[in-house]
Amino acid sequence: MADFFRPEARAFLWRWRDVLAAALLGLFGLWWALNAAGVTLWLGYLGIVIALGWGIAGVQRARFASHGDGPGVVQVRERRLAYFGPLDGGIMDVDDLTQLTLDPTSHPDPSWVLSGVGGQRIAIPINAAGADDLFDVFAALPGIRTAMVLDVLERTPDAQVIVWSRARPVLH
Template identity: 70%
Template sequence: MADFLRPEARAFFRRWREVIIALAVASLGLYWALDGVGITVWLGYIFIAIGLGWAVAGFQRARFAQGGDGPGVVQVRERRLAYFGPLDGGVIDVADLTKLELDPSSHPDPSWILTGIEGQRIAIPINAKGAESLFDVFSALPGIKTEAVLDVLSHTPDVRVTVWSRTKPLLH
């Protein structure tokens, strides 16, 4: 049964599964809202709202995902980001990030360059295993525009681009 779908079709459904499930929830809500009685109608409206909000978030995550066949592994645990690559890696707290860049010239694949307060840098290929978890990390950065991140990723520039930055906090 595992060979029922081609690998490309499985990859497509895996990438867009969150959007598909969210639209199914919204469809169930629409059915209840139009055909329900009593409290079911109100539950239908709630399901529609939840499903559509979930679909928007899932659509953004699906656009961000680049596959997981690149070099290295990304882990995010308790607001600490770790990248374990074949040649380099590092660990940085999300609260310590001061700059996020996309470097299209890195080899073999474009990479996210994360810079910390003390100047440490981590280069994470956009298609590293677990790199889709970076979307939630980037979305939590203060003042970041998620659409700007997705635009830079979909229209890869020729030179390094700063997607987000903040000033270094000063101590007294």
């Protein structure tokens, strides 16, 4: 069954899986809302509302996703981000992030540059394996605008762009 779809079509369906599932839920909720009565009617409306939220989040996630054939591997476990690259890497707690920058000039691919409290920096190529998990990390940052992150990622500026930052904590 894996050979039924071309690899490009399979990759497309996988990238947009949340949107497709939300559309199915929305259609089911609409059918239920139109053909049911009582409490079941309201469950159909609830399904439509959930499908709308899920669909919006799915579109954002699909716009952020990359093909994942870049250098290195990204892992996010228990609010700790790790990048293992061929030449460099690093580990940083998500709570220690102070700045998120997109560097389109890095070689070989544009990179997310994450800066931490202690001055540590991790440069993660946008197409590294597992880089799709960074969407959830970035969305959890306080005060970040996901639409801005996606716009900067799509238009690929000529110089580094600070996407998000917060004040460094003062120790004394």
